[in-house]
Amino acid sequence: MKQRVVITGTGMITPLGHNVEDVWRNLLACKSGIEITKNFDAASFPTKFSAEVKDYNIFDHLSDTDKLKHKDADRNSSFILGAALQAWAQAGLPKTLSMDKTDDTTPRADRVGVYLGAGEGPPDFDNFIRPTAESWIKEDKAMDWKNWADVALKHMRPIHELQQEPNMSASHIAHLFKLRGLNMSCLTACAASTQAIGEASDLIRHGDADIIIAGGTHSMIHPLGITGFNRLTALSTRNDDHTTASRPFDDSRDGFVIAEGAGVIILESLESATKRGAPILAEVTGYGSTADAFRVTDQHDQGRGGIAAVELALETAGLSPDKIDYISAHGTGTAENDSIETHVIKTVFGEYAKSTPISSVKSSLGHLIAAAGVVELITCILAIRDNIIPPTLNLNTPDPALDLDYVPNTPRKQEVNVAMSNSFGFGGQNNTIIIEQYRDNKS
Amino acid sequence: MAERRVVITGLGMTTCIGTGKDAYFEALTGGKIGIDTISRFDASHFPSSIGGEVRDIKTRDYVPKAHRKATKLMCRDIELTVIAADLAVRDANLTTKGTDPTSPSSLNPIRSGVNIGAGLICCDIEELGGAVTDGVTDNTFDYGKWGTDGMQSLTPLWLLKYLPNMLNCHISIIHDLQGPSNAITCADTGGLLSISEAAKLIARDKADVMICGGAESKINPIDLLRQVFFKYTNNDSNDAPQTACKPFDEDAKGTAIAEGGGIMVLESLEHALDRGAHIYGEITGYGSSTCFTEDFITPEKNGEGIAIALQQAIDKAGIAPADIGLLIPQGVGVKQMDVAEANAINTVFGDATTALPIYSTKPQIGFAGTAGCSIDLITAVLALNNDIIPKTQNTQNVSKHYGINVTSDGPIKKEMQHVVTSCHAIGGQTAAMVVSRYTT
Numbered sequence: 001m002k003q004r005v006v007i008t009g010t011g012m013i014t015p016l017g018h019n020v021e022d023v024w025r026n027l028l029a030c031k032s033g034i035e036i037t038k039n040f041d042a043a044s045f046p047t048k049f050s051a052e053v054k055d056y057n058i059f060d061h062l063s064d065t066d067k068l069k070h071k072d073a074d075r076n077s078s079f080i081l082g083a084a085l086q087a088w089a090q091a092g093l094p095k096t097l098s099m100d101k102t103d104d105t106t107p108r109a110d111r112v113g114v115y116l117g118a119g120e121g122p123p124d125f126d127n128f129i130r131p132t133a134e135s136w137i138k139e140d141k142a143m144d145w146k147n148w149a150d151v152a153l154k155h156m157r158p159i160h161e162l163q164q165e166p167n168m169s170a171s172h173i174a175h176l177f178k179l180r181g182l183n184m185s186c187l188t189a190c191a192a193s194t195q196a197i198g199e200a201s202d203l204i205r206h207g208d209a210d211i212i213i214a215g216g217t218h219s220m221i222h223p224l225g226i227t228g229f230n231r232l233t234a235l236s237t238r239n240d241d242h243t244t245a246s247r248p249f250d251d252s253r254d255g256f257v258i259a260e261g262a263g264v265i266i267l268e269s270l271e272s273a274t275k276r277g278a279p280i281l282a283e284v285t286g287y288g289s290t291a292d293a294f295r296v297t298d299q300h301d302q303g304r305g306g307i308a309a310v311e312l313a314l315e316t317a318g319l320s321p322d323k324i325d326y327i328s329a330h331g332t333g334t335a336e337n338d339s340i341e342t343h344v345i346k347t348v349f350g351e352y353a354k355s356t357p358i359s360s361v362k363s364s365l366g367h368l369i370a371a372a373g374v375v376e377l378i379t380c381i382l383a384i385r386d387n388i389i390p391p392t393l394n395l396n397t398p399d400p401a402l403d404l405d406y407v408p409n410t411p412r413k414q415e416v417n418v419a420m421s422n423s424f425g426f427g428g429q430n431n432t433i434i435i436e437q438y439r440d441n442k443s
Numbered sequence: 444m445a446e447r448r449v450v451i452t453g454l455g456m457t458t459c460i461g462t463g464k465d466a467y468f469e470a471l472t473g474g475k476i477g478i479d480t481i482s483r484f485d486a487s488h489f490p491s492s493i494g495g496e497v498r499d500i501k502t503r504d505y506v507p508k509a510h511r512k513a514t515k516l517m518c519r520d521i522e523l524t525v526i527a528a529d530l531a532v533r534d535a536n537l538t539t540k541g542t543d544p545t546s547p548s549s550l551n552p553i554r555s556g557v558n559i560g561a562g563l564i565c566c567d568i569e570e571l572g573g574a575v576t577d578g579v580t581d582n583t584f585d586y587g588k589w590g591t592d593g594m595q596s597l598t599p600l601w602l603l604k605y606l607p608n609m610l611n612c613h614i615s616i617i618h619d620l621q622g623p624s625n626a627i628t629c630a631d632t633g634g635l636l637s638i639s640e641a642a643k644l645i646a647r648d649k650a651d652v653m654i655c656g657g658a659e660s661k662i663n664p665i666d667l668l669r670q671v672f673f674k675y676t677n678n679d680s681n682d683a684p685q686t687a688c689k690p691f692d693e694d695a696k697g698t699a700i701a702e703g704g705g706i707m708v709l710e711s712l713e714h715a716l717d718r719g720a721h722i723y724g725e726i727t728g729y730g731s732s733t734c735f736t737e738d739f740i741t742p743e744k745n746g747e748g749i750a751i752a753l754q755q756a757i758d759k760a761g762i763a764p765a766d767i768g769l770l771i772p773q774g775v776g777v778k779q780m781d782v783a784e785a786n787a788i789n790t791v792f793g794d795a796t797t798a799l800p801i802y803s804t805k806p807q808i809g810f811a812g813t814a815g816c817s818i819d820l821i822t823a824v825l826a827l828n829n830d831i832i833p834k835t836q837n838t839q840n841v842s843k844h845y846g847i848n849v850t851s852d853g854p855i856k857k858e859m860q861h862v863v864t865s866c867h868a869i870g871g872q873t874a875a876m877v878v879s880r881y882t883t
Binding site for chain 2 (some may be wrong): 043072110141143148149153160183185205304308427
């Protein structure tokens with residue numbers, strides 16, 4: 001018998017706040033999290049701004065023992081530890097778990113797992129680049145490897161190399177709560193945390209775990225990350241007006257604004273949540289995951305992978321498109337994504353496309369890369385809770401080809417019982433999740 | 444709804460002792476060791492300068508003409524993936540856009556997917572060096588100059604060469620797989636977890652065919668540095684590379700870095716029977732857990748997280764530990780890892796421990812990170828199909844405290860019904876999988 005899957009806890013560390021309610025309030029107040037980049041000196045980079053997490057110190061939130069245990073947590077792991085603590089507390093779970101099951105309110109450690117769409121940790125850039133800068137022989141166009149090794153062994157730091165491994169965030173979480181269940185990390189670019197949540201939901205549905213700490217984190221605002229995205233011309237270069245640079249669906253959009261942060265949701269079988277008397281925030285009812293199988297560089301020009309993912313999500317949820325009250329778009333603000341995503345919605349929703357409100361919170365928060373999906377899904381949970389749709393900011397000059405309702409500039413009070421969230425990643429990854437207001441009389 | 448049965452129908456691999464399953468298994472059972480002085484770059488100033496390199500293989504020979512231009516966008520990890528995947532698909536007797544663009548594909552694109560275990564991929568340092576030279580002032584990196592000059596000499600598509608999901612994306616493009624597509628990034632357990640997750644998708648009717656497994660290259664200065672930092676490398680065997688790795692030996696001093704790819708084709712039983720596919724075995728059990736560590740590297744001494752994953756896999760397969768014919772563990776030859784593994788094996792197998800043959804590939808193919816665990820699973824499957832257990836090379840003096848039976852003779856002929864592989868990662872993740880002889 002397949003389990004129903006519900007959400008019993010949420011947590012976030014983002015450029016607009018260090019907890020769910022602060023972020024939500026700032027989103028509805030149309031705030032922007034975008035500022036001049038401070039994580040490193042980006043003054044001469046093509047893009048000099050980003051949405052950074054400001055002044056967050058995980059050690060303010062950990063016990064003395066845990067501070068010691070997690071002392072080497074890098075930025076990305078710090079963010080997700082913070083988000084996980086919030087979600088864990090909201091779900092009313094005991095501080096740590098064990099392999100002895102005592103009663104219905106205490107899950108056994110091996111029935112509680114982790115599944116993250118987690119980014120690699122940021123490089124220890126100054127020490128990383130130093131051996132290369134000091135060992136390249138320009139005249140020979142070759143590396144003096146002996147010198148490279150000498151400098152690297154002297155200056156690069158083992159702890160920082162370890163913390164870059166993309167499974168470290170999941171490791172930190174498992175260590176913090178003493179989890180012995182399944183431990184998975186995936187990194188399908190900008191789709192990663194949506195994919196983690198979708199996969200984790202199915203694992204619970206089929207009994208591989210009772211509870212999964214799901215979500216994602218990424219901290220890519222560093223010289224290598226910005227270099228990579230700038231070379232791809234994927235980032236907005238609106239340096240003279242960076243606060244409004246994230247302009248999904250707008251005619252003047254010129255790329256995405258990179259952000260950092262983390263989000264966690266606690267996924268749980270309905271049976272486990274009911275036994276524990278846990279708060280039920282929403283139900284995960286649909287998930288579709290596909291590949292464009294088209295090009296490394298571009299999305300499929302007819303959005304075939306996105307169309308298939310959205311259709312699969314609807315099919316698994318047992319819903320027709322007219323039942324979707326709100327679509328949280330991937331909406332990065334690149335010319336390509338916003339056009340193709342609009343085409344995907346029009347194709348699947350047909351006559352209902354124009355009457356389904358769509359918005360992109362990337363206009364406020366920026367694009368959290370691997371963590372985008374979970375953070376955006378949490379805003380869907382809140383939209384359902386409060387019956388308010390967050391706006392797409394900076395939508396002042398609509399693209400004539402994009403004529404759907406993107407909830408421009410102002411939040412909208414509207415009943416939301418069913419929400420859909422899209423995440424599309426480089427290489428043609430397409431993931432869509434549907435969540436609904438939980439109803440206990442549903443079969 | 445009952446879960447569907449999942450079988451293995453294709454095997455593809457590339458390692459430092461051979462590429463292709465027959466060449467690999469022959470070299471393996473013949474005792475070939477592929478560890479030598481690293482030739483790809485001058486590693487003489489690293490504490491360990493040895494490794495297992497895949498040599499004399501041209502990626503272009505393993506991709507269709509339509510995709511040859513895209514080989515310029517492939518880091519080494521992606522190259523190893525596409526090579527092994529091509530071999531696996533051909534071995535499965537499947538026709539795809541990738542193996543024969545002129546014939547109709549054997550696969551329904553939306554019901555065919557891919558899940559690849561990827562490592563932490565560093566950008567090519569020499570490529571970076573060429574660009575960094577325009578971003579230094581007085582031999583020191585200059586952020587200002589890099590932003591305006593240095594970065595401009597990197598190819599625009601630079602980042603796409605190194606994203607971990609490009610391993611699965613290239614496979615999906617080459618073979619036209621439009622179903623689920625994932626990149627598992629669980630370090631040294633990722634390759635095996637990609638297979639278990641792929642198996643679940645088939646079992647739960649999300650796909651009929653999945654290409655899965657892991658590929659990674661540690662043969663580069665950054666990964667060598669990291670393995671030295673994490674104390675995985677044997678630094679005393681540079682003059683004797685072939686005897687560097689001795690899993691579970693009293694004298695175990697570490698391992699040697701390597702590279703490789705181990706990819707398999709999984710299918711639902713019906714899909715396989717429908718097309719008369721050769722069946723290597725059935726995936727009957729899998730497990731996943733975490734070892735708790737002090738330093739996020741060294742597993743707990745009792746190996747509890749390893750034991751939990753192993754026990755889950757055996758329980759799921761509906762068998763008893765004594766039914767297992769062969770165990771291929773991580774067997775990396777790093778003392779603290781060996782201790783934890785040996786203890787975990789004793790916990791799970793109890794009285795059946797001394798009778799259980801244990802074989803490790805690491806002495807012969809080195810430590811290739813996330814590729815290791817999927818190559819190990821393929822090795823177990825080949826052993827099952829050939830009724831052969833290879834000899835663990837180099838290990839001559841298994842520590843008596845371990846109480847385990849590491850194969851010191853061989854190859855031995857043995858008919859088996861079930862084989863299991865077990866692995867663990869830095870960070871603590873653990874995974875295990877049981878493959879059983881297919882019976883109707």
